[in-house]
Amino acid sequence: MSPSSRRKAAVYVRISLDRTGERLGVERQLEDCRALADRLGWTVAATYDDNDLSAYSGKIRPGFEALLDAIKRGDVDAVVCWHPDRLYRKLSDLVRLLDVADGVAIRTVTAGDLDLSTSSGRMMASILGSVSAAEVEHKSERQRRAFSQMAQLGKPKWRRAFGYLDDTHQPDPTTAPLVCEAYASILAGGSISDIVRQWNSSGHYGLTGKPWTPTTMSLFLRNPRNAGLRAHRGEIVGLGTWPGLVSEDTWRAAQTILTAPGRGPGRKSVRRHLLTGMLTCGKCGGNQMAGKQTLDKAIVYGCKQCHGVSIRAEFIEPFVYELIAGRLAMPDAVALLEAEQDEADVEMLRTQRATLLARLDDIADERADGLLTGAQAKRATDRITEQIRALEVQAHDAEKARVFDGLPLGSDDVAAAVQCLSPDRVRAILGVLAELVIAPVGKGHRGTDGARFDPKRIQVVWK
Numbered sequence: 001m002s003p004s005s006r007r008k009a010a011v012y013v014r015i016s017l018d019r020t021g022e023r024l025g026v027e028r029q030l031e032d033c034r035a036l037a038d039r040l041g042w043t044v045a046a047t048y049d050d051n052d053l054s055a056y057s058g059k060i061r062p063g064f065e066a067l068l069d070a071i072k073r074g075d076v077d078a079v080v081c082w083h084p085d086r087l088y089r090k091l092s093d094l095v096r097l098l099d100v101a102d103g104v105a106i107r108t109v110t111a112g113d114l115d116l117s118t119s120s121g122r123m124m125a126s127i128l129g130s131v132s133a134a135e136v137e138h139k140s141e142r143q144r145r146a147f148s149q150m151a152q153l154g155k156p157k158w159r160r161a162f163g164y165l166d167d168t169h170q171p172d173p174t175t176a177p178l179v180c181e182a183y184a185s186i187l188a189g190g191s192i193s194d195i196v197r198q199w200n201s202s203g204h205y206g207l208t209g210k211p212w213t214p215t216t217m218s219l220f221l222r223n224p225r226n227a228g229l230r231a232h233r234g235e236i237v238g239l240g241t242w243p244g245l246v247s248e249d250t251w252r253a254a255q256t257i258l259t260a261p262g263r264g265p266g267r268k269s270v271r272r273h274l275l276t277g278m279l280t281c282g283k284c285g286g287n288q289m290a291g292k293q294t295l296d297k298a299i300v301y302g303c304k305q306c307h308g309v310s311i312r313a314e315f316i317e318p319f320v321y322e323l324i325a326g327r328l329a330m331p332d333a334v335a336l337l338e339a340e341q342d343e344a345d346v347e348m349l350r351t352q353r354a355t356l357l358a359r360l361d362d363i364a365d366e367r368a369d370g371l372l373t374g375a376q377a378k379r380a381t382d383r384i385t386e387q388i389r390a391l392e393v394q395a396h397d398a399e400k401a402r403v404f405d406g407l408p409l410g411s412d413d414v415a416a417a418v419q420c421l422s423p424d425r426v427r428a429i430l431g432v433l434a435e436l437v438i439a440p441v442g443k444g445h446r447g448t449d450g451a452r453f454d455p456k457r458i459q460v461v462w463k
């Protein structure tokens, strides 16, 4: 239909027992929706409502079903609702809507247009319908039940914990700052093993009196207690009565990193050498250069793909430190931080990503429950994966700010600071700054495995 012709709109309203619903009755939603349709010059052709049914309860919503039918029949070509979360809560509902809503205009009173014909519009739709609030509400009933149980139990279930003073449940002035630093380090690209090494070498063992291991550290950092959150059977059930060592945002952001694929608890880092995976082979273009120890105990990075290029760690590693220090000491290095310092943006990206990841879990659940067909699940998964990729590109910029955290950029002091960084941090910084391409040894050096260092072999491609 041409955009100038009058749209036949369906108004859809729903009231449930959640927070928004309590504030805003179905009548008020109706009023707002009709007013919006009026402003848009749309005719309200039908009104559908569902009352007092949670969109999560799994119960059929007759109004929603009737709306889908009306769209399918072509009776309406526009939908007005109060907020996307009135329209759909479960992913399977959004998918069903996407299936029939091609060319259908969707307007919401509180969140603007939903354009389901573009990937960015679908992304907005899935985020708007699902923002963490909804995800939380999803579990809220179970949470309330669990919380009341916990409340009856009264005190927190733990007695002693690293980072807290015994019995008082107040932060320990000595160890609490270490815990903060550990989370900051994870967010800055540091590894669990680095934290383990630092704590063990400074004698800050766990409460058992034993040195930390990557497994115990991973479990510790995943404990919601550190953010002042109370957990019950592995689920967060509410705020604890004790102060958090880090903010909930920090803790949640760290969980996203800690639970990323390949970061399971206790999984050992496969990367043992500083620059494994960080160097590009100048012969075949692969970035499979990995370190290994030779018979004479020297560490050499060699291309695992073509085996045609190698370089000794004793040459390349100091080069990397100098390169990073040199770049970060430049007066304009401060500008590296500027574009990405908006913490709110970073937080928003992280929340969106976490929400989308949660959605992927939901798809799996809903597929398992038979709510989605295989094809629907695949389509939804593809869409969300595409959205996550887009977010990750944006997040890459935001992460830059993290890797430079606490470094005296633009000053000569930065060299000393860089020397103290953990290997993971150095890798993270190098990854943001530059790509290093290692050329094969020139003719004059053949047979000596580049035993003499020729800096011209290293090409620096600044990012």
Ligand SMILES: [Zn+2]
Residues within 6 Å of the ligand: 281, 282, 283, 284, 285, 286, 303, 304, 305, 306, 307, 308, 309
């Ligand atoms: Zn190669």
